[in-house]
Amino acid sequence: MPKVVAFLGSDIEPTAYAVAQSHAQAGQKTLILVPTPGIRFKHLCGTEFNPQPTTIAPNLEIVELQAIQILSGAWEELRKFVRDYVPADVLGSEVYAGELMVLPGMDLFLTLNAIRQYYQNSAYDVLVYAGIDPTTTLRFIGLPHALAWYYRRFGRILEDLDPVKIANAIGGPLATALLAANFDTQKISTALSQGKEWVEQGVNAVGDPQQLQVYLVTSPESMAIQQTQWLWGASQQVQVPISQVLVPTVNPAAIEAVTAAFSPLTVQGLRGNDRGLVDVASLPNLDTPLKAPPCQEMNVAQRQIKVFLPGLAKHQVKLTQFNGEITIEAADQRRHLPLPPELQNQPVTAGKFEAPYLIISF
Amino acid sequence: MPKVVAFLGSDIEPTAYAVAQSHAQAGQKTLILVPTPGIRFKHLCGTEFNPQPTTIAPNLEIVELQAIQILSGAWEELRKFVRDYVPADVLGSEVYAGELMVLPGMDLFLTLNAIRQYYQNSAYDVLVYAGIDPTTTLRFIGLPHALAWYYRRFGRILEDLDPVKIANAIGGPLATALLAANFDTQKISTALSQGKEWVEQGVNAVGDPQQLQVYLVTSPESMAIQQTQWLWGASQQVQVPISQVLVPTVNPAAIEAVTAAFSPLTVQGLRGNDRGLVDVASLPNLDTPLKAPPCQEMNVAQRQIKVFLPGLAKHQVKLTQFNGEITIEAADQRRHLPLPPELQNQPVTAGKFEAPYLIISF
Missing domain, CATH: 2.60.40.790 (Immunoglobulin-like)
Known part of the structure; x- marks a missing residue:
């Protein structure tokens, strides 16, 4: 499984790009995932890219996450799944992937699904998620723990569910039918326990910096620091250990202000290079995560x-x-x-x- | 119904705050809706606020949209709804609003639901939505047209659905039960047509600047302009007319650059005041929307x-x-x-x- 790297803060793109370059230069096959329209990233790498991974340097690819493209792919999968359960002629006329519209919330789900696919196909050593909305990044990171809770909580309710009780409550011929119907309980229970296993893997990944590394990124301005501090607190709520803050400046007073605000974390100042990018050489060692305060x-x-x-x-x-x-x-x-x-x-x-x-x- | 005002661009908060102040000063009861944590807005108004509307000036209130708070409210509503359909003892042990967790995508849905409630209770003349993630704002604005399409598209499939055909496809005693069951088709059809009416109202609101006014906001830097141009194109895709660009500067060269990039829209430069905020007096007349190019x-x-x-x-x-x-x-x-x-x-x-x-x- 690839290592996933994510960032919480504002103005994260130059830092995310440098981190991705650093992994690639160390020989790790790296993919940067950029939510659409990714204009900032197109400036940073000086090239166009699209929903297909594009190579921009040795070991370094970049892909634009477009909800409508991902939706088309997901629709095909969903149709295959539905076909197992619902007879084709019941659904009537065909609905095509190319005409579906994205509803609010759906794009997050689709983005997550796309990340999951890159994660599972194991073509990369490192996935750098460069989403710029920290709230979304937090919800993604928080998903395994949230699902684990839903399993714990509603699992009990599912166990409590008694088909006979439901059937009696509904009454009439439908009750008789429910009781007589040949539910494939084995299939359902297998699906449930497989889901539970994925969730447990996710919970482990979130807590292990070798599997998921999240960096705080802040500029030294007081408001940016406050916002990133809030994100630090939020990251503890989703139980991801944080060990480092990256600051795109080497001004000693600025580094000192950030260090005071984020004690006991390690603060690393990043140099700019002559192309206006973050100098990869100024990054800390990314392969040995520092010890983070426990959540x-x-x-x-x-x-x-x-x-x-x-x-x-x-x-x-x-x-x-x-x-x-x-x-x-x-x-x-x-x-x-x-x-x-x-x-x-x-x-x-x-x-x-x-x-x-x-x-x-x- | 209140007028809804939204912004597409980056760094929108000072402009959104000035627009809200302007409406309030004109005697319109105005509410600013800020997604959590709203740190920038707390600096702008110099006060704390929380998930309950707080008055910060005559006619001007502000509220923080916290997903977990909204979820608690929504859960109570959902439980009432479910109780009509599912007997209480079937659900087993109680699940409390205070323990539910937010999954990715759910927060957008919840935010939208909160906006809808403020919209429908008519306590305000103007709702200023100050969400800072333009992709989310676009999905919100695009929702009525997207739902209208789903109604058009899947409405046909629903009409095509034949209970007898489904029952035969499933077969066995469940089929007999389905055919014998006393479906409350009247209730379902009423709910469907009410939903359709809301969607049609939404589609009208999106196209009418007296009901929904969306401003582009950009700084004069080339990358910000490019990003806001992309958002302009995206706003046409969700069929919201755009007539004005607000630029928080009065530098003539900057205004000229923005005007060239957004022709034929009207570009309005905004002055800063001595508190570092946008001067309300520099805003254009907000009550008579300019003519926008048709989508x-x-x-x-x-x-x-x-x-x-x-x-x-x-x-x-x-x-x-x-x-x-x-x-x-x-x-x-x-x-x-x-x-x-x-x-x-x-x-x-x-x-x-x-x-x-x-x-x-x-």
């Missing part, structure tokens, strides 16, 4: 959980308890922490916010 | 359609024909043009791109 630490003996929430103030953090899990609401994300058996169903005795930690005691 | 012109007598596609090059435009409609693919959007009866099922004899027009002849 949370559970101490069963002390009956305490320390939740890392940098860049956020007390009034932005909310703590609740549902179904034997701890729920932390902050930075427009919910983090559910399943508890070890010793702490399950125990009342929270204190939840204290001492920046940058939320300390929960049982 | 397309159909000339039945000449058997010709002129499609306006500014900011795009020939290789970025694709023309196809499906089901008696013309489909134009450009700027990661599909535009479907239903044809007048005279041109339906007529072969296209020529499709010529002469920037900024695609000229289609029959």
Whole structure:
């Protein structure tokens, strides 16, 4: 599986391009994924590119993620899938991939599906995702944990579901039919457990910097720093460890300001080169990730959980308890922490916010 | 219904804030909708705000759109809806709004739902949507036309659907049950036609600058201009008329460069004030929208359609024909043009791109 690299911050393109170049120059086959229209990237590489991967340097390819193109591909897959379940003549006249329109939200799903395909076909060593909307990047990164929660939560409901009860509730001949119908429960259960396995792989990948490396990128202006600090807090909510901040400047005062704002992370200043790009030689070693502060630490003996929430103030953090899990609401994300058996169903005795930690005691 | 104002471009916040101030100062009750975290806006207004509308000046309120907050509200609505159809004891244990997690794409849907609620409760005269990701803004604006197409396209399939045929295809006791079941077809058909009415209202609103006013915002740098030009083309694909470009500078050379790039639109330079904000007095008259070039012109007598596609090059435009409609693919959007009866099922004899027009002849 390729390593995935992503960025949170503003104005990430020059840095993302340099990181991709660095991986390629180290002999790793690298693909940059750029959401459409990618005008900034076309300037950076000085060339056009399109929805087919284009080689722009040795080991370095770039592709534009266009929702309507991906939709066409996905439609063909979906049709194959649907054909297994629904007889063809029921669907009536044919709907073509080339006429479908993209609805809000669909493009994110499609982009994610395209990334998944590049991830699974293993043609690359490194995928550099250069999405410029950090909220979208966060939702992508947060997906495995969110799905894992849906599995935990609704899995219980699915187990509780009793076909006989449903049939009785509906009543009439439909009930009789439901009970008599030959549901392919084996097929459904196989699909469910395969999905669960993918989700578990995803959760592992998010927590492992060798599989997913996320860099914070900020300029040294106060507002940019505040925004990137918020993104840092949000990244902890989706449980991705962060170890480094990349700053496209080598001005010592600027580096100092960023270092103070992002303590204890390592801050790396990046030099510009004569073409107005980020100098690849000024990047840190990308192959040995630095140690990142853990997103949370559970101490069963002390009956305490320390939740890392940098860049956020007390009034932005909310703590609740549902179904034997701890729920932390902050930075427009919910983090559910399943508890070890010793702490399950125990009342929270204190939840204290001492920046940058939320300390929960049982 | 309130008027909705939106912006396409980069660095839109100072301009959006000034436009909102201007409407409020003219006595119109105005709400600014800012996607979370809204740090830039908190700097601009010099105050905190949250998911409840906060008054920041006479007639001027601001609200932060947080996906997890909106999700909680939407979940309650959904539960009420589901309860009408599914017996409560079937669903098993309760799932609470406060524990749900947001999946990719869901936040767009939720944001849209929140905007719709503010739109329908009519407490405001003007809603200023200050989303900073132009791709998302475009998908929102494009939604009514996209849904209208789905209605046209899949409506036909729904009409084609024959319960008897489906039942026979499935076979067995389930078929008998389906045929015997007392489907509330009246309820379904009412819901479908109400949905269709909303979609038609939406399509009208998108085309009427008194209901939806979209401004292009650009800085005078060449890359920003190129990006905003692309967004101009994309806005024509979602069929929203654009008449003005707002540029936060009064430098004559800069205004000239922008004017040349966006001909025939009116370009308005905006002054900064001593607080570093956009001077409200430098805005154009916002209540009488200027005439915008039409998104397309159909000339039945000449058997010709002129499609306006500014900011795009020939290789970025694709023309196809499906089901008696013309489909134009450009700027990661599909535009479907239903044809007048005279041109339906007529072969296209020529499709010529002469920037900024695609000229289609029959």
